[in-house]
Amino acid sequence: MNTKVSIAGVEFKNPITVASGTFGSGMEYNDFVDLSLLGAVTTKGVANIPWAGNPTPRIAETYGGMMNAIGLQNPGIDTFCERDIPFLKTKDTKIIVNVCGKSESDYVEVVERLADEPVDLLEINVSCPNVKEGGIAFGQDPKALYDITKAVKAKAKQPIIMKLSPNVTDITVMAKAAEEAGADALSLINTLTGMKIDVKKRTFAVANKTAGVSGPAIKPIAVRMVYQVANAVKLPIIGMGGVATAEDALEFIMAGATAVAVGTANFHNPYVTTEIIKGIEDYMAENKINDINELIGCVK
Amino acid sequence: MNTKVSIAGVEFKNPITVASGTFGSGMEYNDFVDLSLLGAVTTKGVANIPWAGNPTPRIAETYGGMMNAIGLQNPGIDTFCERDIPFLKTKDTKIIVNVCGKSESDYVEVVERLADEPVDLLEINVSCPNVKEGGIAFGQDPKALYDITKAVKAKAKQPIIMKLSPNVTDITVMAKAAEEAGADALSLINTLTGMKIDVKKRTFAVANKTAGVSGPAIKPIAVRMVYQVANAVKLPIIGMGGVATAEDALEFIMAGATAVAVGTANFHNPYVTTEIIKGIEDYMAENKINDINELIGCVK
Amino acid sequence: MDKIKMTANVIRQDEIAYEVYSLWLSAKEIANIAKPGQFVNLFSADGSRLLPRPISICEIDKDNGNLRLVYRVVGAGTKEFSVLTSDHSVEIMGPLGNGFTSEGKKAILIGGGIGIPPMLELAKELDCEKSIVLGFRDEEFLSEEFEPYGKVYKSSDAGNIGVKGTVMDAIKEYAITGDIIYACGPLPMLRAISDYALSNGIRAQISMEEKMACGIGACLACVCKSKDIDEHSKVNNKRICKEGPVFYAGEVEF
Amino acid sequence: MDKIKMTANVIRQDEIAYEVYSLWLSAKEIANIAKPGQFVNLFSADGSRLLPRPISICEIDKDNGNLRLVYRVVGAGTKEFSVLTSDHSVEIMGPLGNGFTSEGKKAILIGGGIGIPPMLELAKELDCEKSIVLGFRDEEFLSEEFEPYGKVYKSSDAGNIGVKGTVMDAIKEYAITGDIIYACGPLPMLRAISDYALSNGIRAQISMEEKMACGIGACLACVCKSKDIDEHSKVNNKRICKEGPVFYAGEVEF
Numbered sequence A, B: 001m002n003t004k005v006s007i008a009g010v011e012f013k014n015p016i017t018v019a020s021g022t023f024g025s026g027m028e029y030n031d032f033v034d035l036s037l038l039g040a041v042t043t044k045g046v047a048n049i050p051w052a053g054n055p056t057p058r059i060a061e062t063y064g065g066m067m068n069a070i071g072l073q074n075p076g077i078d079t080f081c082e083r084d085i086p087f088l089k090t091k092d093t094k095i096i097v098n099v100c101g102k103s104e105s106d107y108v109e110v111v112e113r114l115a116d117e118p119v120d121l122l123e124i125n126v127s128c129p130n131v132k133e134g135g136i137a138f139g140q141d142p143k144a145l146y147d148i149t150k151a152v153k154a155k156a157k158q159p160i161i162m163k164l165s166p167n168v169t170d171i172t173v174m175a176k177a178a179e180e181a182g183a184d185a186l187s188l189i190n191t192l193t194g195m196k197i198d199v200k201k202r203t204f205a206v207a208n209k210t211a212g213v214s215g216p217a218i219k220p221i222a223v224r225m226v227y228q229v230a231n232a233v234k235l236p237i238i239g240m241g242g243v244a245t246a247e248d249a250l251e252f253i254m255a256g257a258t259a260v261a262v263g264t265a266n267f268h269n270p271y272v273t274t275e276i277i278k279g280i281e282d283y284m285a286e287n288k289i290n291d292i293n294e295l296i297g298c299v300k
Numbered sequence C, D: 001m002d003k004i005k006m007t008a009n010v011i012r013q014d015e016i017a018y019e020v021y022s023l024w025l026s027a028k029e030i031a032n033i034a035k036p037g038q039f040v041n042l043f044s045a046d047g048s049r050l051l052p053r054p055i056s057i058c059e060i061d062k063d064n065g066n067l068r069l070v071y072r073v074v075g076a077g078t079k080e081f082s083v084l085t086s087d088h089s090v091e092i093m094g095p096l097g098n099g100f101t102s103e104g105k106k107a108i109l110i111g112g113g114i115g116i117p118p119m120l121e122l123a124k125e126l127d128c129e130k131s132i133v134l135g136f137r138d139e140e141f142l143s144e145e146f147e148p149y150g151k152v153y154k155s156s157d158a159g160n161i162g163v164k165g166t167v168m169d170a171i172k173e174y175a176i177t178g179d180i181i182y183a184c185g186p187l188p189m190l191r192a193i194s195d196y197a198l199s200n201g202i203r204a205q206i207s208m209e210e211k212m213a214c215g216i217g218a219c220l221a222c223v224c225k226s227k228d229i230d231e232h233s234k235v236n237n238k239r240i241c242k243e244g245p246v247f248y249a250g251e252v253e254f
C-alpha cells in the first residue's frame, strides 16, 4: 500500500501534516506523538523579528470549533533557526516553515534567511485575520497576492506554498493569482473571521474583537473551497479546516487535496494525527486502494 | 418591560422571527408554537411561478449544523397569495414574505403581485447559493445588488429587506450598496456555501454538490458580519445564522441586530422560538433591562 | 392531541440481530395516537448532531403508552442510541407521516431488511387475510413475532433463510396472491414491487425514505417525484415526511 | 512517564457547597507523577464543546492512583461534569503546568473561592510551619479538611465566616507572618497579595488563569505579561499552561 504523496517535488511519507499555529514547532506534541510518523510538520508562523501577539483573552470556544486571535506571537527567525529547525531535523519528517510578515520586505527577509536552512517547504501566510498589517490584507486582493507571491518566489530557495484566506467571494480568483505568480503549491483554508459576544458581561469574548474560526464547524466550507481550487488550478493543495478524523482527511483528499493538515483537533486529542494516519490506512485496506494518489480528487 | 422593536416602521411585539425556508409559511409549526407569539413570521422564498427545486438528497448533516440545497422549491406567488397569506392573517404576527427569482423581472413580478396583499415586509433573497440563475449572483456583486435593490424598491409597496450573502470578501460593501439603492432594512446571513463528500460511497452527500451551511456552526461568522454591517450602515438589521438559544439571539442584538431570525434550530426543537422569547425576557428581568432597544448594538 | 416532541424514557433495549436493536420507549402522548407506518424522529444527545433520525414505529402498546422501534446501526446517531439502557431517556418527536391505510380483503405484507419492523404493527392491526413476506440479507430477526398474524414466507440474499433471492422470488416461488400489498424496504425492492403491482393491477402501499430535517413538511428536504402535481408546491414533488412515507405504487416515481 | 490523555473512571462525586463539586477520579498514570499546583484538562463528552476545561488538582492519592478535583459550575462544561457518577468516565489530560515549589520555613497558604482546592494538596505535602488563609464569598467549603495541616484563618465577603472582608484583611487582622506565600484565587486577590509580598520583601508563588486550547504550550493562547523576556517567544509573554500556572509575584504583570 502506498501512502506517499508529493507536494512540489517534496515527498511526504503520508499525506498528514499539522496546521500552522496549532502544533508549535512540534516540541510540545512530541510528548504525545512520534513526529517521525507525520508526513510533515508545519511550524507556527515566524516573522523577521519577535512578535508579542495580541492581548488576552486570545481564544474562545465556539459551537463545534473555536476562535483565536493569537496575533502571530513568535520568537523571530533567529531564535527559530537556532532552536526549532535543529529540533525538527532530529525527526524523520518533512519541515514546512510558515512565514508571516507585516510588509513584503518582512516576508522576503524571512524567506532569504531560510534559504540555507534544511527546511523543505515554505508556507506563506497571507491570510491571518488577526493582525492589523500584512496577513489577510495580502490574501483578500488578487493583485496584492500576485505581487507578494512573485516577490517571495523570486528569493525563495525552497518551493513556496501560498496559504489562502477563505474570507473571499471567489477563492479560485485568489488561487489563480497565486498560480500565475509562480506559487508551487497552495494551502487552504486559514480561519474564517468570526466574533463572539459574552452576553453576561456584554463584551467581546476575545480581546481583539474578531478572531479566526477553526475546527469541525468550518469543515464543509473548507472542503468546498478545496474542491473549487483543485478544479481551477494545477497546483498541489494542502487541505485543512476542521479535520478531526480519517474520514475528514479523506474528504479533503477526494475533493482534490494532495496532503491534509490537522489543526484544532490536536487540542482536543493530542494523539489525533497518528490516529488519522492509521485510519487512512485502514480505509485503503478495506476498500482495496493500493495508492493514496488514486483518491486525490476522485469525486468530481 | 418593552420587547417591541421596529424594522422600517413595522413594529414587532418582540425581536424574534424565523429564517426563511426553515418554517414553511408557519402552518406546519403551528402544531408546536402559537404563531401569534412571534414578532414576525418569515415565509419560504416564493417566485413568480412554481419552482421544482433540486434533486435529492437535498440536505446533509454537518458538524454542529447542516447543509441544504433545496433549490427554492415553491408553489409560485398565486398559490401563495390564495393559501399562505390568508392563513398567516389569522395570526397576530407580522408577515415577512421572502421573494426569490431568476431575473430582475421575476423579482419585480412577485413584488408587484404582493403590492395589495396584507403583508408587512418583503425580504428579497439575493443570496441563495443553491440555484444556478439569480440568487447569489445578485448577492456577490455590489453593482448587481444595487441594481436589483433599486428595481425592486421602485415597485414595492411594502418596505424591503435585502438578504445578504456571507460568501463575500467584504459584507459592508454589499450592505452599503443596498443602502444606497434604497433598501429599508437588511437581513443576514444567508447560508455559507459548503460541500460534503460521502467517503464510503465516494460521492457528494448532496446531489447539487455544493449546499448552504447553516446552524450553530456558522454563528460566529454571522455575528461578525452583523457587527460589521451595523457599524457601516444606518439600516435596521435582522440577524441570523445559528441562533438556537436566547443567549445566541442576544449576541446578535448586542452586535447590532434589531430583530433575530431562528432557522435550523427549529428542526432540532420545534418549540425553540418561544423558548428564546421567554429566555430574552428572563435575561432582561435579571439584568434590569427595561427596553430591549437598549441592548441593540450595545457592544462596540 | 397532535404530534409533539418529548423526552421518552427507555424501557428496555435488546440487540436482536447483529447491529439491529429493539428499543421500547415510554411515550404515552405519541403512542396514544400513532398508527402503523408512521415514524418518529429521534434526536441525538450530542450537540454536534442536530438533525433528527427518522425511525419507523414497529409496535404500539397503547395500554401502557409504549412504542417499540427496531433499527440498524449505520452511523454515529444510531450507534449512540444503541447504548441506551433503562437508565436513559431520548428526545423523540411524533407521530410523523401518514401511515398505512387499511383496505382490501387479502393482504400481502412485504418487509425487506430494516424495512421489516414497521410491518409488525401493521400485521397486528390489519383485520383480514394476510401473507407476510420477509427478506433478509443473511441473518433472521423479528420473523417469529409475525407468526401469530399470518403465514410467513422468507427469502434471503445468502440463501440461508427461506428462498434464496429477493422477496419477489419468494412471492413467485410460493405463488403468493392478494388484492393489496403493503411494503417497506430498500429502493430496488420497492421498485420491483411497484412494477409487479402495477403490471398485475394490484394496489400497493409502499413506504419511502429520504434525508429529513424538519420531519413535518416545512423544509422541503424529503421530497420524491410524484405523478400528480402535489398539493403543497404544485410541482410533482411530494413530501415523504408529510404526504408519505407511505405512497401508492404509481403515485411516486423513483 | 510523562503527561498523557486518558479515560478516567469516576470514583465518586459530591456537591460540597452550592454548585461546588468534589470529584474523585481514578487516573493512576497522572496521579503517579502529579504535584500540588498542577492541573488537568477535562474534556466534554459533547461534540459541540471541543476545548479542554482546565481544573487544578486538589488532592493526589498516589497509593490508589486517584485524583481529586474540586470545581464550581460556571458554564456548560462544568455543568456536564457535575452530573457524572461512579457509572461514568471522563477524558482527562495531565498533569499539566509547573506546580508549586517547596521553599522557606514558615509558609502562608492563601486560597480564595474556587482557588482554595489546589492549596489542599500543597498543605498536605509542605513540610514546614503553615498558616492557612481561606477566603469565601458566603459559603464555607473544604476548610475543615485543612485543619490537620496548619492553623486555618478565614474571611468572607459576606462576613458570615471569619473576618469580614478579603484574605488580606484576615492576614492583617491576625497578623499572620511567614517567609513564603502560596496563593490561588481571583485576580484582584492575587494582585493584592503580589503587592503585599513585593512591598514586604516576602516571596510569593501565585497561580494564574487564562483561557486555554492546547494546555501544553503549543498554541500561545494562555499567555500573561512577564517582567523578563520569556524563553519561548522572547517577547515577555509567559505561557500559563507551561511556565505557569504558578509564577512568582513580580515575575508576571497583571
Ligand SMILES: Cc1cc2nc3c(=O)[nH]c(=O)nc-3n(C[C@H](O)[C@H](O)[C@H](O)COP(=O)(O)OP(=O)(O)OC[C@H]3O[C@@H](n4cnc5c(N)ncnc54)[C@H](O)[C@@H]3O)c2cc1C
Binding pocket: B060, B061, C039, C051, C052, C053, C054, C055, C056, C057, C070, C071, C072, C073, C074, C075, C076, C077, C078, C079, C114, C117, C118, C208, C209, C210, C211, C212, C245
Ligand atoms: C421514514 C423513515 C423511516 C425509517 N425507519 C427506520 C427504521 O425503522 N429502522 C432503521 O434502522 N432505519 C430507519 N430509517 C433509516 C434511519 O433514519 C437512518 O438509518 C438513520 O437516520 C441513520 O442515522 P445515523 O446517525 O446512524 O447515520 P448517519 O449516516 O451518520 O446519519 C447522517 C444523517 O443522514 C441521515 N440519514 C442517514 N441514513 C438515512 C436514511 N436511510 N433515511 C433518512 N435519513 C438518513 C440521518 O438522519 C442523519 O441526519 C428510516 C428512515 C426514514 C426516512
Ligand SMILES: Cc1cc2nc3c(=O)[nH]c(=O)nc-3n(C[C@H](O)[C@H](O)[C@H](O)COP(=O)(O)OP(=O)(O)OC[C@H]3O[C@@H](n4cnc5c(N)ncnc54)[C@H](O)[C@@H]3O)c2cc1C
Binding pocket: A060, A061, D039, D051, D052, D053, D054, D055, D056, D057, D070, D071, D072, D073, D074, D075, D076, D077, D078, D079, D114, D117, D118, D208, D209, D210, D211, D212, D245
Ligand atoms: C490552570 C487553571 C486551573 C483551574 N482550576 C480550577 C479549579 O480547580 N476549579 C474550578 O472550579 N475552576 C478552575 N479553573 C477554571 C475552570 O477552567 C473554568 O471554570 C472552566 O473551564 C469553565 O468551563 P465551563 O464549560 O463550565 O464554562 P464556559 O464559560 O462555558 O466555558 C467556555 C470556555 O471558556 C473556558 N473558560 C471559562 N472560564 C475559564 C477560566 N476561569 N479559566 C480558563 N478557562 C475558562 C472553558 O475552558 C471553555 O473553553 C481553572 C482554570 C485554569 C486556567
Ligand SMILES: Cc1cc2nc3c(=O)[nH]c(=O)nc-3n(C[C@H](O)[C@H](O)[C@H](O)COP(=O)(O)O)c2cc1C
Binding pocket: A019, A020, A021, A022, A044, A045, A068, A070, A072, A098, A125, A128, A163, A189, A190, A191, A213, A214, A215, A216, A218, A240, A241, A242, A243, A261, A262, A263, A264, A265, D213, D219
Ligand atoms: C490557535 C491557532 C493558531 C494559528 N496560527 C496560525 C499561524 O501562525 N499561521 C497560519 O498560517 N495559520 C494559523 N492558524 C490557522 C490554522 O493553521 C488553520 O489554517 C486553521 O485553524 C483551520 O484548520 P483547523 O480547523 O484544523 O484548525 C492558527 C489556528 C489556530 C487555531
Ligand SMILES: Cc1cc2nc3c(=O)[nH]c(=O)nc-3n(C[C@H](O)[C@H](O)[C@H](O)COP(=O)(O)O)c2cc1C
Binding pocket: B019, B020, B021, B022, B044, B045, B068, B070, B072, B098, B125, B128, B163, B189, B190, B191, B213, B214, B215, B216, B218, B240, B241, B242, B243, B261, B262, B263, B264, B265, C213, C219
Ligand atoms: C432548509 C433551508 C431552506 C432555506 N430556504 C431559504 C429560502 O427559501 N430563502 C432564503 O432567503 N433563505 C433560505 N434559507 C436560509 C435561512 O433563511 C438562513 O438565512 C440560514 O439558514 C441561516 O440561519 P440558521 O443558521 O438559523 O438556519 C434556508 C435555510 C435552510 C436550512
Ligand code: FES
Binding pocket: C211, C212, C213, C214, C215, C216, C217, C218, C219, C220, C221, C222, C223, C239, C240, C241, C242
Ligand atoms: S423533512 Fe422537512 S419537509 Fe420533509
Ligand code: FES
Binding pocket: D211, D212, D213, D214, D215, D216, D217, D218, D219, D220, D221, D222, D223, D239, D240, D241, D242
Ligand atoms: S493553552 Fe496552548 S499555550 Fe497554553
